[in-house]
Amino acid sequence: MNxxxxxxxxxxxxxxxxxxxxxxxxxxxxxxxxxxPRPARMTDLFHQWIDDPLGTLVKWQxxxxxxxxxxxxxxxxxxxxxxxxxxxxxxxxxxxxxREEIVEIDRSESSRTLEHRIxxxxxxxxxSYRMExxxxxxxxxxxxxxxxxxxxxxxxxxxxxxxxxxxxxVEKVGDRAWWLHHxxxxxxxxxELRGVTTLSxxxxxxxxxxxxxxxxxxxxxxxxxxxxxxxxxxxVSMNETWVGMGLSPHIYQEFIKPYDxxxxxxxxxxxxxxxxxxxxxxxxxxxxxxxxxADALETITPVENSGDxxxxxxxxxxxxxICLFGGFNERxxxxxxxxxxxxxxxxxxxAAGEGGGYILRTSGAIYQADPRNIEVMCQTARDYGRYPRPxxxxxxxx
Amino acid sequence: xxxxxxxxxxxxxxGRVTEVAAEVQRALAAGHPAGVILNQAMIAAMAEVGRRFExxxxxxxxxxxxxxxxxxxxxxxxxxxxxxxxxxxxxVVLGTVSGDLHDIxxxxxxxxxxxxxxxxxxxxxxxxxxxxxxxxxxxxPQVVGLSALLTTTMxxxxxxxxxxxxxxxxxxxxxxxxxxxxxxxxxxxxxxxLYAPEAASAAARARSRFxxxxxxx
Ligand code: B12
Numbered sequence: 369m370n371x372x373x374x375x376x377x378x379x380x381x382x383x384x385x386x387x388x389x390x391x392x393x394x395x396x397x398x399x400x401x402x403x404x405p406r407p408a409r410m411t412d413l414f415h416q417w418i419d420d421p422l423g424t425l426v427k428w429q430x431x432x433x434x435x436x437x438x439x440x441x442x443x444x445x446x447x448x449x450x451x452x453x454x455x456x457x458x459x460x461x462x463x464x465x466x467r468e469e470i471v472e473i474d475r476s477e478s479s480r481t482l483e484h485r486i487x488x489x490x491x492x493x494x495x496s497y498r499m500e501x502x503x504x505x506x507x508x509x510x511x512x513x514x515x516x517x518x519x520x521x522x523x524x525x526x527x528x529x530x531x532x533x534x535x536x537x538v539e540k541v542g543d544r545a546w547w548l549h550h551x552x553x554x555x556x557x558x559x560e561l562r563g564v565t566t567l568s569x570x571x572x573x574x575x576x577x578x579x580x581x582x583x584x585x586x587x588x589x590x591x592x593x594x595x596x597x598x599x600x601x602x603x604v605s606m607n608e609t610w611v612g613m614g615l616s617p618h619i620y621q622e623f624i625k626p627y628d629x630x631x632x633x634x635x636x637x638x639x640x641x642x643x644x645x646x647x648x649x650x651x652x653x654x655x656x657x658x659x660x661x662a663d664a665l666e667t668i669t670p671v672e673n674s675g676d677x678x679x680x681x682x683x684x685x686x687x688x689x690i691c692l693f694g695g696f697n698e699r700x701x702x703x704x705x706x707x708x709x710x711x712x713x714x715x716x717x718x719a720a721g722e723g724g725g726y727i728l729r730t731s732g733a734i735y736q737a738d739p740r741n742i743e744v745m746c747q748t749a750r751d752y753g754r755y756p757r758p759x760x761x762x763x764x765x766x
Numbered sequence: 767x768x769x770x771x772x773x774x775x776x777x778x779x780x781g782r783v784t785e786v787a788a789e790v791q792r793a794l795a796a797g798h799p800a801g802v803i804l805n806q807a808m809i810a811a812m813a814e815v816g817r818r819f820e821x822x823x824x825x826x827x828x829x830x831x832x833x834x835x836x837x838x839x840x841x842x843x844x845x846x847x848x849x850x851x852x853x854x855x856x857x858v859v860l861g862t863v864s865g866d867l868h869d870i871x872x873x874x875x876x877x878x879x880x881x882x883x884x885x886x887x888x889x890x891x892x893x894x895x896x897x898x899x900x901x902x903x904x905x906x907p908q909v910v911g912l913s914a915l916l917t918t919t920m921x922x923x924x925x926x927x928x929x930x931x932x933x934x935x936x937x938x939x940x941x942x943x944x945x946x947x948x949x950x951x952x953x954x955x956x957x958x959x960l961y962a963p964e965a966a967s968a969a970a971r972a973r974s975r976f977x978x979x980x981x982x983x
Contacts, residue, residue: 505867505891565873568827569834572781613870614826652822674915674946699917735918 371435372543372602379603379641379663379691381725388721388728388753390746391437391546392698394429395733402739403428414454418537426545432739433746438541439605440534441550442592455534462524465489474498481507490518509563514577520561520584526592531599538600547601548643551593553608554586554627561585564610571619578623586627590634597638604635605645605666611657612648612675620653628660636661643693647732649676658686667694667731675731680719683726691725696745698730701737706744713748721757728753770796771807774839778811781831786839800846804883808843812836812881816966829874829965836881854885855976856908858942859901861889863922868915871945874965875911882969884909895922895929902935909972912958914945923948924956940975944968 369386377385400407417424421438429436440455467487474481479500486493495510510516538547552560558581559567570578596604611624628644635642644662647669654677657665668682669675679695686692695716700709713728720726728749734742752758767775770793777785793803815832818824824832847853858879862872869891876886887905889897898910910930914920923943930936942960943953953961960975962968 500892503867564870565830568830571827572831573783616825616828619825619827 370543375546378727384724384755389435390749391729393733395735397735432742436545438545456531458524459528462528465522488522493519511562526595535599549601550605553606555624556610557585559610582627593634594638603641605643607645612646617653632661651676658690664691664693669731683720692720693727694729694731696730701741709741709744710748774807775811778835783835783838786835790839790842800850833877855883857885858909859887859907860911861893862891862913864894866919867891872913878965878969895926899933909940911942
């Protein structure tokens with residue numbers, strides 16, 4: 369059974385794979401410090417990955433014992449990453465009514481502060497952020513008041529996205545890795561446009577405005593998801609990280625879920641699978657997230673890692689309706705003794721492995737880890753995660 | 767509770783910012799002492815917000831609007847408090863530590879502290895130890911609040927405390943730490959003075975610390 373077949377079975381739950389699939393997302397710091405012989409420039413790395421995914425991303429993960437997973441991603445607003453732009457950029461005419469002027473407004477030894485000034489037929493807008501090391505963070509947001517919503521009509525049209533490079537990369541890899549393309553969900557994109565603290569208060573101050581923003585964002589995202597259907601990716605991780613900051617079921621149901629539902633449906637129409645990404649809290653509206661129709665739910669973060677999910681509880685509540693994609697506490701991979709790592713794998717498999725529909729995956733990305741511990745994690749899962757599963761408790765730890 | 771005090775209490779609890787302002791004015795006009803308005807209506811309301819947050823009746827947005835209403839009410843009350851010689855509780859320099867960009871929790875803590883009567887100097891995110899040291903020199907706060915959401919950046923809290931010590935400022939401030947991965951044991955280990963698991967208890971603990979000490983030095 370190849371990697372994609374195995375993970376597809378877990379995602380779709382139409383049958384049992386040979387064993388539980390094992391995925392992880394290797395963070396940039398881990399790749400730079402532990403995987404590469406010496407640190408490399410990010411742009412060079414991205415070019416290598418695009419040209420030779422099998423010899424780089426796929427090989428590194430396979431060598432550690434993982435089922436390789438490729439996590440490309442779409443551009444978020446306010447993000448200056450080279451990776452998404454290298455993979456898919458817009459045709460020139462997509463910018464006809466959305467002209468961006470980038471101005472450096474501050475510079476220090478370690479950081480640069482940039483302002484994007486946007487010119488559209490509906491007027492001007494601006495947002496700024498600071499860049500340092502691998503990250504950039506917003507200082508102010510595009511949507512400062514209700515009138516700025518008009519600007520959004522002129523954002524580059526996803527239909528004009530050139531996806532050839534992503535498509536070529538996907539073809540090179542075939543079924544030797546699971547493709548999980550990351551793209552924002554509507555609440556995340558709304559938060560990026562408005563700032564999450566302000567957006568949270570808008571929920572109470574101007575609920576109509578929030579719905580308007582969510583509508584605009586959702587309509588555009590649906591187009592993006594449809595376009596991504598041309599690339600052959602297996603699945604998308606619909607990034608709703610900001611849902612995990614702690615929201616009431618009521619707010620989730622009224623302001624977020626209807627839009628999430630539409631996005632999930634658009635992805636299915638485009639012919640690929642969707643994993644709902646909430647890496648924080650959400651146990652209070654677990655059933656609602658599942659009811660969006662997503663195929664998988666990530667990252668089921670345990671309390672020890674700042675989430676509020678208990679994998680066994682999640683399996684009991686929704687395990688018959690969705691693939692569970694996560695739950696492993698990756699903090700153990702850094703310094704814990706191998707026996708602890710083994711116990712954690714068994715805990716996850718005992719909690720959620722039964723009957724399929726489970727993928728062992730670190731709940732967060734791996735930034736710092738002893739590679740030997742990753743090997744222990746993978747080996748334990750390969751042995752202990754076979755289907756049909758051994759009777760519970762046999763050979764397992766309490 | 768008197769009607770108007772009850773109205774202030776309810777408005778804060780529900781985050782109704784314009785109503786709070788009007789009601790505080792009404793309460794002052796009706797002759798309620800500023801200290802009574804503050805303690806019986808406003809601080810009591812924030813305590814209830816904290817309780818509801820703990821029992822998961824309230825979540826982040828509800829806490830944010832309540833804290834903002836509190837802040838608004840307090841701004842109106844401040845002249846009366848000054849008149850009654852009720853001083854701000856103290857000054858807090860607050861920031862998310864070096865390498866960390868998460869600020870939702872930090873913002874919330876800042877707003878609740880302001881609501882509890884502290885003056886807050888917010889240094890933003892990714893604040894290096896030297897910047898905390900410089901801000902302590904400049905603003906002379908009684909409290910330094912450090913927020914971290916990543917296991918990797920929790921270590922920057924320790925570095926910040928050490929930088930304060932190296933600058934000879936450690937004894938002049940109470941260092942309060944928090945953020946989802948931070949535990950009381952970790953706070954102890956790095957030599958912090960106070961830890962709180964969420965914003966409302968952060969404000970309560972900081973306040974009682976000053977009550978114990980009879981205010982700041
Ligand atoms: C929203 C979010 C983001 C947003 C942040 C937006 C923003 N403006 O803050 C974005 C998408 C930008 C983000 C980025 C990243 N994130 Co993030 N994020 C979260 C998430 C889902 C919620 C955090 C949050 O806002 N919670 C809500 C607030 C209200 O709660 P809080 O912060 O805990 O604050 C409360 C208390 O802790 C306390 N408190 C907080 N500060 C202080 C300070 C003091 C003095 C006191 C007394 C109390 C106190 O009071 C607050 C209010 O009650 C968490 C998961 C989680 N549940 O924590 C992951 C999480 C923190 N992120 C994580 C990661 C890995 C990242 C990234 C590295 C991801 C990436 N691949 O790039 C980047 C890091 C960027 C950086 N360098 O900082 C991991 C951390 C894992 C770890 N072990 O370290 C988490 C746990 C997710 C996960 N399960 O993997 N993230």
